[in-house]
Amino acid sequence: MRDVYHEELDTIGSTLIEMTGLVGTAMSRATSALLDADLQVAESVISADDAVDALQRALDARALDLLARQQPVAGDLRTIITSLRMSADLERMGDLARHIAKVARLRYPESAVPEVLRDTIAEMGRIAVELARKAGEVIDGRDVDLARGLPDEDDAMDQLHRQLFGDLLDKKTEYSTETAIDVTLIGRYYERYADHAVSVARRLIFLVTGEQD
């Protein structure tokens, strides 16, 4: 049987994995809400973000309490500090999914995304959700090899992000300023979400290997 201290550390780890699940679901649903102009789904993403924030607060309180009461050294200390940083990344990923849902809500019953840009946004959503799923696996398995692969998928996201601007600027289609604003913000939200997922992976690599990239 594990002692209370190590049970607390385990709980911190499982909370992080739970957060990756919630922010992945949030992004998947936010993308649907955006592409299908689905108000109900948008609203549910917006209200579900409170649960992510609550998990972050609980995790942070637990981590600070462990630091104060147990004065952990070396490996455990690094685990706790890394967990605090990962929880900040994951909380932010939740915010970004919520931002996308808010754009969907703002433009309802229209879709904020013009038909010709749908495929690009759908693919950005798919990669974002995949990155969140992998971030969860990286934490769960302390999987350095998997973690090292995340920047490649982030490169694919950056590529799509550039393509989105290219499509917006393509003279063949004329977009309204409102659409240009919406799509610029949406693109930025996906890109930042991916950055934070990669950040989670980098922190895990640092935790396990001590390598700072």
Next chain:
Amino acid sequence: MRDVYHEELDTIGSTLIEMTGLVGTAMSRATSALLDADLQVAESVISADDAVDALQRALDARALDLLARQQPVAGDLRTIITSLRMSADLERMGDLARHIAKVARLRYPESAVPEVLRDTIAEMGRIAVELARKAGEVIDGRDVDLARGLPDEDDAMDQLHRQLFGDLLDKKTEYSTETAIDVTLIGRYYERYADHAVSVARRLIFLVTGEQD
């Protein structure tokens, strides 16, 4: 004479204040580069951000080392954890100033900001720099009263941010899609910079009073 431990804590505090100075200067210069289409200033902002990143790395290493070697309790522990979080906010503020300088560089010799939006952007820049300056004072004086005032200035920033979108959408002027994209991103960078300055102030309030807002 103070012992080495407390000297280290003091160094962390003065590094944070130094970072607020650097990111304030960066934002002031990035705004000039943007409005005056000044390539040289833009380049200098972009390269100067390395110094902010280096300060963050040094601060974080020092903080983690203190945690590991000294096992601080209560107040000192909270100070160190808060400092790690503030350094992350300040590092991000540096990135956002650099992003603005990069937009200026991308559009050189043109200005990315159309004449009619200059005043709004200039005012956003002024508030951003003011927020960084006050964040430094808040840390330096552990000034809870000053910290409590920062959200008001952030409200002014949000107001300007909304006005910027309103101006972009105003039918009186027709903007290119490129301008709509640039101004949308620039506006977002200023707004996020202000959010992080407010976050620094909130963390100081929590550190001193234990109040979580």
